[in-house]
Amino acid sequence: VSVSDLAPAARLVWANVRFNVQRTFMPAEYAPLEVLHRVQYWSWLGVAGLAGAVIAWRARRSQAGLTLHLPIAVVAMSIVVVLMFFFYTLTNWAEHRILSAFLLFGALLCCAAPGRTPVLLAVALIASNLASAGVFLNGFESSRRDQFIWDRRGIYELQDALEGHVVYRPGEPRWCNTLLTAQYPPHLVAVPAGIGISVVREPDLVALPLRSHYLLLDAPSLAEFKAPLHTRPLATLPYGTLYENLDSQCK
Amino acid sequence: MSRVAHLFGRSAATLICVAGVPALVVTLVRWLFDVRISAFRPLLNDEVTFWHQVLTFSRAGFHGGYYTLGEVTNPSGFTPFGLHGPGFPVLYGTIGALAGWQRHDIVVLNLIAISTAAAVWVLLSRISTPRLLLSGLLLVTFWPLPYWAPTGMQESLHHAGAILMGGPVCLRAPARAEDVDRRHGMDCPERARVHQTFVADADATLGVGDLAREEPPGHDRDCRGLRVVVVADCRRVQPNDRTDKELLFS
Numbered sequence: 001v002s003v004s005d006l007a008p009a010a011r012l013v014w015a016n017v018r019f020n021v022q023r024t025f026m027p028a029e030y031a032p033l034e035v036l037h038r039v040q041y042w043s044w045l046g047v048a049g050l051a052g053a054v055i056a057w058r059a060r061r062s063q064a065g066l067t068l069h070l071p072i073a074v075v076a077m078s079i080v081v082v083l084m085f086f087f088y089t090l091t092n093w094a095e096h097r098i099l100s101a102f103l104l105f106g107a108l109l110c111c112a113a114p115g116r117t118p119v120l121l122a123v124a125l126i127a128s129n130l131a132s133a134g135v136f137l138n139g140f141e142s143s144r145r146d147q148f149i150w151d152r153r154g155i156y157e158l159q160d161a162l163e164g165h166v167v168y169r170p171g172e173p174r175w176c177n178t179l180l181t182a183q184y185p186p187h188l189v190a191v192p193a194g195i196g197i198s199v200v201r202e203p204d205l206v207a208l209p210l211r212s213h214y215l216l217l218d219a220p221s222l223a224e225f226k227a228p229l230h231t232r233p234l235a236t237l238p239y240g241t242l243y244e245n246l247d248s249q250c251k
Numbered sequence: 252m253s254r255v256a257h258l259f260g261r262s263a264a265t266l267i268c269v270a271g272v273p274a275l276v277v278t279l280v281r282w283l284f285d286v287r288i289s290a291f292r293p294l295l296n297d298e299v300t301f302w303h304q305v306l307t308f309s310r311a312g313f314h315g316g317y318y319t320l321g322e323v324t325n326p327s328g329f330t331p332f333g334l335h336g337p338g339f340p341v342l343y344g345t346i347g348a349l350a351g352w353q354r355h356d357i358v359v360l361n362l363i364a365i366s367t368a369a370a371v372w373v374l375l376s377r378i379s380t381p382r383l384l385l386s387g388l389l390l391v392t393f394w395p396l397p398y399w400a401p402t403g404m405q406e407s408l409h410h411a412g413a414i415l416m417g418g419p420v421c422l423r424a425p426a427r428a429e430d431v432d433r434r435h436g437m438d439c440p441e442r443a444r445v446h447q448t449f450v451a452d453a454d455a456t457l458g459v460g461d462l463a464r465e466e467p468p469g470h471d472r473d474c475r476g477l478r479v480v481v482v483a484d485c486r487r488v489q490p491n492d493r494t495d496k497e498l499l500f501s
Binding site: 033036037068069072096097098100101102103104105107108109111112119122123125126129130132133136137139140141143144145146147148149150168170171174175176177178179180184186188189191193194195196197198199200201202205206207210211212 | 279280283284286290291292293294296298299300302303306307309310311314315316317318319320321322331352354372376378382383385386388389390392393394395396397398399401402404406409410412413414416417420421
């Protein structure tokens, strides 16, 4: 592998870093809870890094042993932030989902670390969270409501459609126990245990013939495949038709 | 501080650490939506996928159908599970195989994971009661915890992992000898007096005396030999008489 071979990859990574840096300064693109978390982890990293450096310097001057809590926390957080900026994108709550575990780890170590500064860091984090309790409550209520208050009819409808058609068969090849779907409604929890759920988002890119025994496809997706499929309709649902794939070679 | 007060404070701090987040989540769901946790359904794509993978593993192990994107399977051929790997379905699915798998069980296991991790933190971190209380407050007010716990995402397991790892790190990165002493409630000389018999025995048994002789000049003589003993014998130390503020910032 020559350096020139790596150039396109390096350009991609650099473009990703630039994108992420730009996104960092676009708070309007994010939910308030995400912005809060971003401010918290950058502030924590900055102050903890500085404090860690001062503690290490003092320990060296006094020839006392260096306690490792803060350095471990700062290094862990720094590594994951760098990796994130290089290889991930700051969309879809990515920072909140991934970095929060590292911030929590660091803050807990602050609770155990000797000295005043780490404790003050933990106290500051708690204070900022308490001050933003209203933001959390609003975010929690709006984003979790549909997970707890919902219409059960969609599940019953799918259960009825699958009944007697889609059944897990132990001992059969995996593809014979797979349902390929173009839509992903939450009602899919009604699909029986043992039946794998595969997704097709770009039908024109999927290799044919399809191998999944069962298909759940809407009309536009069905039309996008590169060649006609050999199917037998089993049931009709609001978000597509359930088919048996005759090319799957399953019984 | 009396022994009873110390025990009460320690128990309260432990309770907040271990049960604080589950209690908060259950309360929020009840208060905001007027339903129980059992009303939960996976909603987002990833949630539905994770939940169903666990269901399949709990009933069929690795012999279920494929979870793929565009029918592209993973090269190993060992697992039918998708882009996020088999770890989550295997872990939660093993419990599901034993206890059954309902729609809301993923939330229950999330909360159990957080509680268990917090219990390990309490056991291994060995921090003073005020600091334990501080860590409990941190857990309860760390909004990403209650935000992701009532979902079918894997974030709660990651959070539990972060809490879990805190304990062993504290064990492996103990504070300086004088800090360890103070964390457990006494200054070095005081502790040395209280435990002089034990320390002498321990020095002989563990060879700590040899270690102590290697300390740099000027090190407080009363602290010698305690560095290892203190870590090994934290639980023998009696409740402290220092004020909460002193302990918090020690």
